Amino acid sequence: MDAREVKQSLEDGGLRCTPQRYAVMAFLLEHAGHPTASEIFEAVNRADPRCSRATTYNNLRDLVRAGLVREVAVEGRAARFDAKSERHHHFICDRCGAVEDIAWYKVPRPDSRALGKRVLRDCELIFRGLCARCAPRHASRAVRV
Amino acid sequence: MDAREVKQSLEDGGLRCTPQRYAVMAFLLEHAGHPTASEIFEAVNRADPRCSRATTYNNLRDLVRAGLVREVAVEGRAARFDAKSERHHHFICDRCGAVEDIAWYKVPRPDSRALGKRVLRDCELIFRGLCARCAPRHASRAVRV
DNA sequence: GAAGAACTTAGATTAAATCTAATCTGATAA
């Protein structure tokens, strides 16, 4: 996604392409590791001190509302953000809280009886366990094969 | 789950059955609507002022660690708690934030290539959309059938 | 009943996020 595309997608979402907003979006596109709002603020503000904390948070909220960015809530930790590209699932590490992408695959819908009068918009799968970095440290429990 | 069972499950989890801890667990068993920590504290403390805020939070943490209670993180809102009974999925309302249970059904695992060196412990499905109470208010968009 | 571990507590503290109210920017129209 190049600069022109970013600008276009912001405008499609009804948002002006300001330097601050662009910087937040660009940072997310370049850093796919699900940074927190605070991490985004620090990086963007370091590169260009015109972007304040309030603006970073405002823009993240606006980008999420416009559907350009996805917010991932993690229990007991700060929310993480993700410039929505291809559809995908998430893996959350029990130990270090890392959020990682898992290639998307289709998930069966609940049957309409279970859904009742609810209107379904989306469904996401969250996997939990130990990430590749944390798994070896807990190898004590693992069985030698 | 009666009082004796609750006591037993606490002890199985390596936790003493104190009046405060019992009250938190009992409240969760009686209120399946996914209350927040603050709601739990207020209800439990109103019924018996011996249970302080710190204790409510400490006990929720201990109960989650012992696997007796499940914590559900919701973006932009306080975490919600659930006395883990049968396995189930969750539906989260876009509009009001309500968390509702969806009957459990089996979900296909990601293939082992996608999983890499990660150790998978659990997987949960989160549905999003409008709950039965919020759906009608957004009916403008709906098509008359 | 002494000792130590587990537990509870009020209030302070931290961390995350939002709000306030003033200012700035840029698109549009007179």
Add this chain to the structure above:
DNA sequence: TTATCAGATTAGATTTAATCTAAGTTCTTC
């Protein structure tokens, strides 16, 4: 052009959620 004004930004205050601290209490075990 220049005036207008919604949209955007800002520093700092505030709110909210949750945790920590340090002192006291209750159990359990010996």
